[in-house]
Amino acid sequence: MANSRKNSQGKNAPLSxxxxxxxxSRRLRRRVATRIFSILxxxxxxxxxxxxxxxxxxxxTHWRLFAAETIIATRHDHLARYLTTAKxxxxxxxxxxxxxxxxxxxxxxxxxxxQASQSIGDGNDASQPPIExxxxxxxxxxxxxxxxxxxxLVRLVPAHVEGAMGEYITDMAKRVSAVAGINASGFEDPxxxxxxxxxxxxxxxxxxxxxxxxxxxxxxxxxxxxDGVLVMGDxxxxxxxxxxxxxxxxxxxxLVVNGKPTITEGDGGWGADPRTAIGQAKDGTVIFVVINGRxxxxxxxxxxxxxxxxxxxxxxxxxxxxxxxxSSVMYDNGKIINSPSTIDPNGQRHLPDAWMVFPTxxxxxxxxx
Numbered sequence: 219m220a221n222s223r224k225n226s227q228g229k230n231a232p233l234s235x236x237x238x239x240x241x242x243s244r245r246l247r248r249r250v251a252t253r254i255f256s257i258l259x260x261x262x263x264x265x266x267x268x269x270x271x272x273x274x275x276x277x278x279t280h281w282r283l284f285a286a287e288t289i290i291a292t293r294h295d296h297l298a299r300y301l302t303t304a305k306x307x308x309x310x311x312x313x314x315x316x317x318x319x320x321x322x323x324x325x326x327x328x329x330x331x332x333q334a335s336q337s338i339g340d341g342n343d344a345s346q347p348p349i350e351x352x353x354x355x356x357x358x359x360x361x362x363x364x365x366x367x368x369x370x371l372v373r374l375v376p377a378h379v380e381g382a383m384g385e386y387i388t389d390m391a392k393r394v395s396a397v398a399g400i401n402a403s404g405f406e407d408p409x410x411x412x413x414x415x416x417x418x419x420x421x422x423x424x425x426x427x428x429x430x431x432x433x434x435x436x437x438x439x440x441x442x443x444x445d446g447v448l449v450m451g452d453x454x455x456x457x458x459x460x461x462x463x464x465x466x467x468x469x470x471x472x473l474v475v476n477g478k479p480t481i482t483e484g485d486g487g488w489g490a491d492p493r494t495a496i497g498q499a500k501d502g503t504v505i506f507v508v509i510n511g512r513x514x515x516x517x518x519x520x521x522x523x524x525x526x527x528x529x530x531x532x533x534x535x536x537x538x539x540x541x542x543x544x545s546s547v548m549y550d551n552g553k554i555i556n557s558p559s560t561i562d563p564n565g566q567r568h569l570p571d572a573w574m575v576f577p578t579x580x581x582x583x584x585x586x587x
Contacts, residue, residue: 286310288489288519292543313487319438320475321451322536324461329369329446329502332579349398349575351550354509354528358518359490361509362548362556363532364398366575369446369502373585374402374465375574376423377415384414384568387549394585396574398550400506401494403467404541405570412544412562417570419468420455424586427455432468440496440538441466448498450475450536464586467571473497473526474537486522492546492559493520496573497529497537505532506573508548508556515557545569 282301290298290310299307350365366372375394377385387399403417419437421429431439431454439453441463449463450472458466471488472480473495492511498504507528511519522539529537544560544567560567576582 283310284485284489286489287485287487288491291488291491310487317471317480318435319452319470320472320480322449322472322475324443324447324449326476326500326535327447327498327502328500332368332370349550351555357520357524359509359511359520359524360515360517361493361507361520363528364400364506364508364548364550365532366398366504366506367502368579369442369448369498369504370444370579371576371582372442372446372504373574373576373582374421374423374441374467374571375399375585376417376421376428376571377569379415379570382411382413382415384570386564386566387547387569387572388554388566390569390572391549391552391574394574395576395581396549396585397577398548399572399574400496400508400540400549401545401547401567401569402469402496402540402571402573403569404469404545412560412567414545414568414570417467420466421571422455422458422463422466423571424464425459431455434470437468437470438472438538439466439468446502448496448504448536450538469538469540471522472536472538473522474529474534477535479526479530481523481526484523486526488522490519490521491542492517492544493522493525493542494540494546494548495525495529495537496540497532497534499533500535505529505534505537506548508546510557510559511542511546512559514559517557540573 283306286298286301287310289295298310302310348367352363354361354363375390375396377390378393384405387401391399403419403421405414406416406418417429419432420439422441438450441449441458442465443449443462444464449461449466471486474480474497490511493507493509495507496504507525509520509525510517525539544558547554547558547566548556554566558566576585
């Protein structure tokens with residue numbers, strides 16, 4: 219019998235309550251040990267299988283590198299090393315920063331002469347509103363396209379920086395009386411705080427250099443002349459001055475140059491993430507694109523190629539990506555209209571600057587004084 223032992227006469231005798239408890243405890247420990255061992259074996263097999271698929275099959279390699287592309291384009295780029303070999307990581311990094319900037323021809327843009335027209339938001343009827351807003355929902359992502367038909371209403375507004383902290387786009391808009399806008403420059407973030415006070419690359423406002431250029435071949439200078447023509451390419455500040463550029467900044471990659479797509483193979487090498495981009499059509503219309511991502515607003519995010527395709531669909535002659543990720547934000551008529559992927563309790567990130575739209579050309583000029 220299982221719960222008995224032999225007495226001095228060699229006969230089976232029932233176990234005491236204490237002995238039964240010891241026996242049950244030993245059985246329980248054996249069962250737990252067996253279960254833990256089985257789970258560990260299962261984990262090893264599962265991890266081994268995942269690693270084998272991820273590194274040993276074309277399907278697994280594709281999605282592993284796609285995830286690594288998404289991570290390497292963020293401020294947490296070091297985490298991509300856990301998904302790649304050393305050679306793959308170096309290749310991704312070169313693809314991210316190794317595309318040389320092309321010069322966009324200014325003569326491809328024809329901005330109509332300034333006309334006396336209604337101010338944005340004044341309620342007057344017009345055949346073409348100064349700002350058009352289009353919602354996007356396709357291919358696993360969603361977001362917005364904003365069309366600003368008078369490019370002279372667009373200015374680069376630097377943040378009011380306190381310490382090392384930038385400014386929310388909502389506060390920026392109220393401070394300068396802007397009616398719409400998107401984020402622009404990236405920012406230095408050595409401690410991972412996301413404070414947004416120090417822009418990365420050139421910040422050139424009202425003809426004055428606020429921040430020096432980033433001397434990297436893949437970073438394009440993007441700006442507007444006083445006449446509203448978008449300038450994009452590799453320029454020194456003296457060249458910007460000679461061209462009559464009023465405001466400019468730097469980011470990458472270029473998406474459309476002289477009406478032609480810059481990404482002709484693959485998805486652009488940046489993975490899928492929240493995106494911001496700026497472009498201009500032949501008639502001078504400024505095109506803002508902001509895509510939600512990281513599952514905020516029910517959107518996975520977009521690749522740079524997808525953003526490029528959106529720009530081409532809206533007839534962009536020249537277009538360039540702006541800072542993305544948690545910085546991607548679109549402001550319109552007093553509120554944020556997209557779903558920023560930030561953990562900030564205010565639902566937006568502190569920015570170093572933003573492309574802002576003003577109700578009148580006079581208001582836009584006054585913003586830089």
